[in-house]
Amino acid sequence: xxxxxxxxxxVGKPSAGKSSFLNAVTDATAKVGNYPFTTIKPNHxxxxxxxxxxxxxxxxxxxxxxxxxxxxxxxxxxxxxxxxVAGLVPGASEGLGLxxxxxxxxRTADVLMHVVDASGTTDANGKATKGYDPSRDIEWLRQEIxxxxxxxxxxxxxxxxxxxxxxxxxxxxxxxxxxxxxGTPQTVVARFMDRMALAEPLDAWDEATVxxxxxxxxDERFPTIIVLNKIDLPDADLNVAKIMKKYGEDKVVLTxxxxxxxxxxxxxxxxxxxxEGTDEYDTKDELVCIIFRxxxxxxxxxxxxxxxxRVDLVLYRYGSTxxxxxxxxxxxQLHVIPAYPVRNINNFTSGEPSRQSGVFxxxxxxxxxxTVRQFxxxxxPDIERHxxxxxxxxxxxxxxxxxxxxxxxxxxFKTVQGTGTGTNATN
Ligand SMILES: Nc1nc2c(ncn2[C@@H]2O[C@H](COP(=O)(O)OP(=O)(O)OP(=O)(O)O)[C@@H](O)[C@H]2O)c(=O)[nH]1
Ligand SMILES: [Mg+2]
Numbered sequence: 481x482x483x484x485x486x487x488x489x490x491v492g493k494p495s496a497g498k499s500s501f502l503n504a505v506t507d508a509t510a511k512v513g514n515y516p517f518t519t520i521k522p523n524h525x526x527x528x529x530x531x532x533x534x535x536x537x538x539x540x541x542x543x544x545x546x547x548x549x550x551x552x553x554x555x556x557x558x559x560x561x562x563x564x565v566a567g568l569v570p571g572a573s574e575g576l577g578l579x580x581x582x583x584x585x586x587r588t589a590d591v592l593m594h595v596v597d598a599s600g601t602t603d604a605n606g607k608a609t610k611g612y613d614p615s616r617d618i619e620w621l622r623q624e625i626x627x628x629x630x631x632x633x634x635x636x637x638x639x640x641x642x643x644x645x646x647x648x649x650x651x652x653x654x655x656x657x658x659x660x661x662x663g664t665p666q667t668v669v670a671r672f673m674d675r676m677a678l679a680e681p682l683d684a685w686d687e688a689t690v691x692x693x694x695x696x697x698x699d700e701r702f703p704t705i706i707v708l709n710k711i712d713l714p715d716a717d718l719n720v721a722k723i724m725k726k727y728g729e730d731k732v733v734l735t736x737x738x739x740x741x742x743x744x745x746x747x748x749x750x751x752x753x754x755x756e757g758t759d760e761y762d763t764k765d766e767l768v769c770i771i772f773r774x775x776x777x778x779x780x781x782x783x784x785x786x787x788x789x790r791v792d793l794v795l796y797r798y799g800s801t802x803x804x805x806x807x808x809x810x811x812x813q814l815h816v817i818p819a820y821p822v823r824n825i826n827n828f829t830s831g832e833p834s835r836q837s838g839v840f841x842x843x844x845x846x847x848x849x850x851t852v853r854q855f856x857x858x859x860x861p862d863i864e865r866h867x868x869x870x871x872x873x874x875x876x877x878x879x880x881x882x883x884x885x886x887x888x889x890x891x892x893f894k895t896v897q898g899t900g901t902g903t904n905a906t907n
Pocket of ligand 2: 512
C-alpha cells in the first residue's frame, strides 16, 4: 500500500518536456535532452496528489503521521504513480518513430497527461523550429492513440463478429473481451455503450460505427488533460490563449517543468527556500549574485542561468510553475475519493504500539462507487476474508454494500474474530 494504484502517464511528441515534467514532480532523474527520442524506455516516479486531510477538521494536524506521502497544514499529499514514455510522432500507430512499442507502454495508465510544447519552438517530430502551432499536436496525438486502438480492433473484426455470433454474446461482453488488454473492467464498457445507445447489433456495425465506439472507449478509459508546458518561453502566451479558447480552461493546465526543476534543485542545494507548488520563493540578492558569478547552475544540468529570471516571471504571472496543479487536475479526472482506514474510530490511530505512530496513518484513493466491502479488500485481503462489519465516525454502522463517499471515508473494520482490524493487518 505504498502508493495508490493509480497511474498517470505523460504522453506527447519528442522534446515536449515529458521527462522534465516527471523530474519536476517526482524524485525521478530521467534523462532530459534538447533532441528527439531522449527517452526510449519508460521512466517511473511517484508524484503526490493533494487533498484535504481530516486531521485538520478534527484538530489533530500535529499528530498526523502519514505512512506514505506527507501532510502539511492539513493538506495530505497522497502518492500516485507516474510514467514518462518515449515521444510519439505522427504515424506512430503505423509504427513510425518508436510507434507501437510506445503505445503499448500506455495500456495500464488510468489517466493521460498530454505534455505540449506551448512555445512553438519544436515541430511535430520534436525538432527545433520557430512559430509551430502547438494546437496541431493536440489533434494528431489523439488521432494516433485512436488509430492504435482502432487498428488493433479492425484488423480482427471479421473474426470478432464470427465469435460474437457463435457464442451468442452481448455487445458489451464481446467488446469487454477485446478491451480487457487495456485493463478495462466490464462496467467501463457498459457505461460508454449505454451512453452511445447504438440501435444496430454488433454484427451490423460498419467501420464508421467502430470508429465511434473507439472514440467513446478512449474518452471513458483514458481521460486526458492538456499540459501546456514551456510557458516561460516568449511565444507561449499567444498559443496558450488560442488553445484555452478552443479546448476550454478545465482541460488545460499551464506549466514550466524546467522552472520547477530549477527551483527544486536550487532549494535542495540550499541557495533558495522554495515550497513546492507555490510562488513562495525566498532568495537573498547576494545569493543570486553568487549563483550568477560562480555559475553554480552547473549542478542543474542543462538549466541555464537566465532561467532564474524567467522562473521569476512565471511565478509572478501565474502564481506557480503549475506542475502540482497538473498532477491534481489529472487525478481529479478519475473522481477518486480519499479513504482513511483506522483501527480506532474514536482517536483515528492505527493501534500501533508506538506512541509516535500518530493518526490517519493510511490514505487510499478509491474509485467512485467503491463499496465498503471492496474497500476492506483494498486495505488488506484478510480483512475482507474475515469481514465482520464496518463503522465510521460517531460509531455509525456501514453496510458492506454502502458506497465509500466523502462523508463516510474514515472507516474501521471489525473482523468475525471480533478484533478491530484497521490498518494493522497490513503491516
Ligand atoms: N524553456 C523550457 N524548456 C523546457 C521545459 N521543459 C522541458 N524543457 C526543455 O525541453 C527539452 C526537452 O525536454 P525533455 O524533458 O527531454 O523532453 P521529452 O518530452 O521527454 O523528450 P523525448 O524523451 O525526446 O520524448 C530539454 O532541453 C528541456 O530542458 C520548460 O518548461 N521550459
Ligand atoms: Mg523524455
